[in-house]
Amino acid sequence: MAGRGAGKTKAEGKPRARPESDAEQQIREERDRLRSIVDAAVDGIIAIDAQGTILELNPAAERIFGYAASDLLGQNVAILMPQPYRDEHAEYVRRYLETGERRIIGIGREVRGRRKDGSVFPHFLAVAEGSLAGKRVFTGVIRDLEHLRQAEERARQAEQLAALSTITAGIAHDVGTPMTTILGYAELLERSAPDDKSRDRARHIVDQVRRVTDLLQTLLNIARPRRAEHEAIAVADVLDHSVDFFREKLKGRGIVVERDYGPRPTVVxxxxxxxxxxxxxxxxxxxxxxSGGTLSVRIGRPNDELVEIAIEDTGVGIAPQHLDRIFDAFYTTKERGKGTGLGLLVSQRIVREHGGTLRVQSDLGKGTCFTITLPSR
Ligand SMILES: Nc1ncnc2c1ncn2[C@@H]1O[C@H](COP(=O)(O)OP(=O)(O)OP(=O)(O)O)[C@@H](O)[C@H]1O
Ligand SMILES: [Mg+2]
Incomplete structure (x- = not known):
């Protein structure tokens, strides 16, 4: 445990003034034993004084909050709390010292912490009160709940996605059947129209119905992915095809496309x-x-076994605290009707099905790079 109370024992480093008595040895051994427990604890442990000054912390606390002990010792514990917990905490301590009313001490509750990088995470905090050299000391035990919460969230989303898939498949089927009939008759009308005007009208119906059936097909693909058909394909060709598909859209937005294919590998x-x-x-x-920018698409071969495809933009970027969420089902920052928040989830699923990985790297305000790594053929 780093801190003022955890300096070297007197026996270390300096010549001994006198041999340690049995009682002293016992106390030293006991203290070393306790310290090794605190140091090995998975939970973070932080001791503060009544003013909130950090006196000691263990390695788990350093890891959880992303600080080195030297950054924190002597700082106010408020540095580890996001708002509104920071103000609440100051108020709790004030009330407690004044009235003895307990809110956390001996009870524990879920609160949020703030890491060095500014990200906020949930943790369970229990506080014990004691004294050191006649002064009050509060020792907080911090259990990081982020992974637990993330796992719960993922399970919840998987359930939602499964429910959505079932509903979507049902609707796509029920709406799809009459659509096929409408399409059939509309095509018949188009072919047998007596004049141009009627043919035009019939063609409108056909076009619009096709739009609906295409949309239904997309929904069905998400809901019930069809069996994959693997073949050896040139990555560059597929990438070119995809970029060309949006050529007009990209041009219209003032987006320049840069391609760097280097090798032209094949993947299955x-x-x-x-x-x-x-x-x-x-x-x-x-x-x-x-408002425009550069879309850079690259293909690389980090080694003989892998193919790397990078799709990079010079766009708005993604804040670090949102990076974890972008692959979640329904996570979208787009306006209603523009994004469903399923694109990256589906993309990641597809890449994984191919034995690959999909990674993201982003700088807020500068741009984002998605990298797909696939086993090469
Ligand atoms: N290149 C990027 N730059 C900045 N933010 C991005 C980028 N790609 C994804 N995001 C963020 O991740 C969110 C989720 O992306 P995802 O593709 O899963 O869903 P969507 O695009 O919002 O909707 P959908 O793809 O289902 O139409 C986006 O709403 C956006 O906030
Ligand atoms: Mg998307």
């Missing part, structure tokens, strides 16, 4: 699905650059 993949991933990432990149 389902062409349509891989294209779906590229399209998702390109649309996201374009959406992140509403």
């Amino acid at each position: 993949a389902d062409r349509d699905r891989l294209e779906q991933v590229f399209l998702n990432l390109i649309v996201n990149a374009a959406d992140a650059m509403p």
Whole structure:
């Protein structure tokens, strides 16, 4: 445990003034034993005085909050709390010292902490009160709940997604059947129309119904992914095809496309699905650059076994605290009707099905780079 109370024992470093008595040895051994427990604890442990000054902390606390002990010792504990917990905490301590009313001490509760990088995370905090050299000391035990919460959240989303898939498949089927009939008759009308005007009208019906059936097909693909058909494909061709698909949209937004393919490797993949991933990432990149920028698509070979495809934009970027969430189902920052928040989830699923990984790296205000790594053929 780092801190004022955890200096070297007198026996270390300096010549001994006199041999340690049995009682002293016992106390030293006991203290060392306790310290080793505190140091090995998975939970963070932080001791503060009545003013909130950090006196000691263990390695787990350093890890949880992302600070080195030397950054924290002597600082006010408020540095580890986001608002409104910071103000609440000051108020609790004031009330407690004044009235003895306990809110956390001996009870414990879930609060939020703030890491060095500014990210906020949930933890369970229990506080014990004691004294050191006649002064009050509060020792907080901090259990990081982030992974637990994330796992709960993922389970919740998986459930939602499963429910959505079932509903979507049902609707797509029930709406799809009459659509097929409408399409059939509309095509018949188009073919047998007596004049241009009627043919035009019939063609409108056909076009619009096709739009609906295409949308239904997309929904069905998400809800019930079809069996993958793997074949050897040239990554560059699929990537080119995807970029070309949005050529007009990109040009219209003032987005310049830069391609750097270097090698032209082959991967064994389902062409349509891989294209779906590229399209998702390109649309996201374009959406992140509403007033233009550069879309850079690159293919690399980090080694003989892997192919790396990078899709990078010079757009708005993603804040560090949101990076973890972008792959979650329904996480979207787009306005209603523009994004469903499923694109990255589906993309990641497809890439994983191909034995690959999808990583993201982003600088807020500067841009984002998604990297797909696939096993090469
Ligand atoms: N290139 C990017 N730059 C900045 N933010 C991005 C980028 N790609 C994704 N994001 C963020 O991640 C969120 C989730 O992306 P995702 O593709 O999963 O869903 P969406 O684009 O919002 O909706 P959908 O793809 O389902 O239409 C986006 O709303 C956006 O906030
Ligand atoms: Mg998207």
